[in-house]
Amino acid sequence: MSLATKTVAESTAVPEDDQRRSWAAVFALARFEARDLLRYIPVLVTLVLYVGYTAWTLFHQQDGMDAFPALQDADRATQPGPLLLGIALFVCVNRCTLRSRKRGTDRQFDVLVMEPWRRTVAHVLSVVPFAAVTALVVLGEFTRQALRAGAVGHGSPAELAVGPLYVLLCGAFGVLLARLVPSTFAAPVGVIGLFVLSVFVSAGTSDAEWTRWLPPIVGEDGGKTVLPSNLIGRPAAWHALYLTGLILLLALAAVLASGGRTLSLKVGAAGALALTLGGAVGQSGGVSPELTAAREQASVTPQRDQSCVRRWGSPRSSEAETGGGSTYCAFPEWTGRAGDWAGVVDRVQSLAGGTAARQPLLVRQRVEARYGLGGDSAIDPLTTPYQVTVGTRWGGNRVPEFAVGVAYVLVAGDESKGGELCDGRVVTAMWLALGGDPHPMADLANVRLDDSVTGSAYVLAPTSGLSMTAGQTDVVRELLHRPRGEVTASVKRHWAELTASGVSTARVARVLGTEVPKGAKDCAEE
Secondary structure (H helix, E strand, O other), X not given: OOHHHHHHHHHOOOOOHXXXXXXXXXXXXXXXXXXXXXXXXXXXXXXXHHHHHHHHHHHOOOOHHHHOOEHHHHOXXXXXXXXXXXXXXXXXXXXXXXXXXXXXXXXXXXXXXXXXHHHHHHHHHOOHHXXXXXXXXXXXXXXXXXXXXXXXXXOOHHHHOHHHHHHHHHHHHHHHHHHHOOOOOHHHHHHHHHHHHHHHHHHHOOOOHHHHOOOOOOOOOOOOOOOOHHHOOOOHHHHHHHHHHHHHXXXXXXXXXXXXXXXXXXXXXXXXXXXXXXXXXXXXXXXXXXXXXXXHHHHHOHHHOOEEEEEOOOOOOOHHHHOOOEEEEEOHHHHHHHHHHHHHHHHHHOOOOHHXXXXXXXXXXXXXXXXXXXXXXXXXXXXXXXXXXXXXXXXXXXXXXXXXXXXXXXXXXXHHHHOOOOOOHHHHHHHHHHOOOOOHHHHHHHHEOOOOOOOOEEEOOOOOOEEEOHHHHHHHHHHHHOOHHHHHHHHHHOHHHHXXXXXXXXXXXXXXXXXXXXXXXXXXXX
């Protein structure tokens, strides 16, 4: 080799190892790839939709049951939001990783200061900003729920971490797939394959706890039961550990597939595998005997877990007027809601007559926890006189439904008898429940199973409800349109007759001065 040729070769030689291994170049490339991902329409659109829709829900006025969130459920509600963003990142990161191969620029990249495996690291890191945005959105969404005046319970940091971890997992999997199957068609096929696999796993092995927790986001099938935080029973911390290990395993596998063969990478991959297996084993333990016993106790003997307070619903009430006030027993996280319950009880009793107007009630919060979050079993009515059930959900339709429960206990004496009401006392109970409501006709529709205000229908309550005939509906509807003071005075004056067992709907209508429904028949008349 001539001196000139040697000089040129030395001048174009690769820099020293410390320059070649510069992590600053890796981070610079990761920033470039992150900005480049925003140029892809799927990523940009799903990101804008995710952030925009979440922001709209944060500042949009929420009412009904949404105004009274349980934070142990609100943390899980943040998980479905990033689903589309993660899928878009999976496909687009895969395409970005294959860009140099598709355009034939691998040879030019070979003269850069980074080895191929370091470029793979940069592609994995390019997803981190999107995970950070997801974390901020999740934090904002949960914080807004926690700041609501009606919020109760406690959230789980591990449940909140699922959304950002899901985004990182999609990105790492997209990079790994590009290194293993260098084809742009692999990512769309992979999305379809994963969807089919998830459906197959959930349908065929839904009873197996270890397979149920393998997907990154695990929802709860069945009802909308709200349980106390200590009865949730989800292995959220183990699942977060499992996802963290899986992210590291996929990322390091992609790096190893790109030629990274350093000892630290191999040790890191082994550690990530151990972390993933440890999390998978931990999350597959199922419901512990201690949790099963705690759920049984909360369902059968809730008084062992509850604290009680005596309250008056109205500041004007006195002990002489109400017989000492009613007692409200709740699980620890719901003790602050006793004032809301007392307000409903006070409103219903203010319309009643006789001893019912000052009858002390015991309002007990009850929940069916034995079947977990997926259960939605009905709660059996109480048989003890003047005890009323209230659930763990509040707001919206739950308020008039609770009023119905209070009303038929005042009329029938206990919850077990309330479900048997089918005579004219149904009219009295429905008037008590709705007569003092600001929007009685709207709530009449809300408490009926078919959302109607005419004809026969089943009326919902925390335990057993009522069955209204068409004639009873007509009488109640007419009463709700008349002046409240006039009807209240008539109800109080004829209370004993209106609550007598077997009183007919026609007789109730005559006593209250409404039109007697034609062809109306009660169970006592049939």
